[in-house]
Amino acid sequence: MRHLLLHRQRCRTGEAVRPGLAPPTCGEGLGRGFRRHPAPRLARRRSIGYILNHMVQYSQTRLDTSFAALSDATRRGILEQLGRADASITDLAETFRMTLTGMKKHVGVLERAGLVITQKVGRVRTCKLGVRRLEEEAAWLESYRQLWDARFDALDKLVEELKQKEKDDGE
Amino acid sequence: MESKPTPMKNPTTVERTSERELVVRRTFNGPAHIVFQAWTKPELFMRWWAPKSMGVPMLSCEMDVRVGGGYRIAFGHDAASAMEFFGKYLDVIPNARLVWTNEESDDAAVTTVTFEEKDGMTLLVLHELYPSKEAFEANSGAEGGLPEQFEQLDELLLTLGAEGA
Numbered sequence: 302m303r304h305l306l307l308h309r310q311r312c313r314t315g316e317a318v319r320p321g322l323a324p325p326t327c328g329e330g331l332g333r334g335f336r337r338h339p340a341p342r343l344a345r346r347r348s349i350g351y352i353l354n355h356m357v358q359y360s361q362t363r364l365d366t367s368f369a370a371l372s373d374a375t376r377r378g379i380l381e382q383l384g385r386a387d388a389s390i391t392d393l394a395e396t397f398r399m400t401l402t403g404m405k406k407h408v409g410v411l412e413r414a415g416l417v418i419t420q421k422v423g424r425v426r427t428c429k430l431g432v433r434r435l436e437e438e439a440a441w442l443e444s445y446r447q448l449w450d451a452r453f454d455a456l457d458k459l460v461e462e463l464k465q466k467e468k469d470d471g472e
Numbered sequence: 473m474e475s476k477p478t479p480m481k482n483p484t485t486v487e488r489t490s491e492r493e494l495v496v497r498r499t500f501n502g503p504a505h506i507v508f509q510a511w512t513k514p515e516l517f518m519r520w521w522a523p524k525s526m527g528v529p530m531l532s533c534e535m536d537v538r539v540g541g542g543y544r545i546a547f548g549h550d551a552a553s554a555m556e557f558f559g560k561y562l563d564v565i566p567n568a569r570l571v572w573t574n575e576e577s578d579d580a581a582v583t584t585v586t587f588e589e590k591d592g593m594t595l596l597v598l599h600e601l602y603p604s605k606e607a608f609e610a611n612s613g614a615e616g617g618l619p620e621q622f623e624q625l626d627e628l629l630l631t632l633g634a635e636g637a
Contacts, residue, residue, distance in 0.1 A: 446486040446496075448526065453484055453498045455520035459510050460502040467506070
């Protein structure tokens with residue numbers, strides 16, 4: 302818990318930091334300059350194009366399950382449908398002319414990939430797009446990569462300098 | 473990736489390799505013993521670990537680079553607002569491998585860095601292993617604190633909307 306507290310401490314500049322020897326893995330700690338804030342709730346519903354765009358931008362292994370989920374035309378269709386409106390499994394099964402069991406399987410795959418979230422109210426299971434987690438994670442990974450990239454740029458310069466020094470000393 | 477490296481620059485890649493692991497890769501244009509020095513000599517380490525863009529300078533850095541030895545790093549604009557990070561080295565193979573713990577929290581990762589030299593270049597691979605998936609998520613902010621603030625904002629907007637109506 303001390304850890305979390307530490308992470309939430311702010312420096313006087315108002316920056317949140319996570320600069321320890323621990324790689325800067327805390328979203329909280331990456332500093333405001335690095336962290337991209339997750340999209341607010343209203344922006345949760347995004348088009349399939351938006352999702353795909355993100356996937357192209359951020360090729361992380363974690364996204365493999367998402368790609369696998371998207372490899373199927375029916376599942377892509379389901380996402381498009383859910384981009385327009387939330388729907389029950391029954392609605393989706395009718396739209397795609399499938400059995401309930403078949404649709405449940407597809408929705409299950411999308412759910413495990415974090416692309417769809419479902420909620421059961423009474424006897425009806427409603428499905429909606431669940432891209433938010435994916436966006437946040439992709440944005441977080443990218444901000445994490447950028448911090449390492451900035452560090453390594455500085456390290457490049459130091460390596461050059463040390464190489465030169467070694468060369469000079471050897472002569 | 474949206475941020476394309478400049479032609480002369482080696483790319484930095486980050487990959488989440490499992491539910492509790494992250495891997496960062498980067499090649500440096502220099503031999504392993506030089507890159508290793510930059511990770512193990514405090515006066516050198518301080519010159520690159522906290523680049524200006526991070527916004528917070530490193531105040532001090534102590535490293536006892538040997539198996540069981542500790543490190544302690546402080547960041548901040550002054551001693552009063554400093555934050556400390558510390559742990560110990562689990563494995564040290566000169567010019568080849570470093571493993572350390574991050575002990576400022578229970579759910580922090582164990583970090584392994586390997587240095588592989590080839591044709592005068594060094595491939596650096598940094599691997600972080602978290603104790604659990606939950607620890608990873610707690611650290612990554614993937615499940616982090618902001619949603620709560622959005623909930624509060626939502627509530628506020630609802631209240632304001634109701635008042636306006």
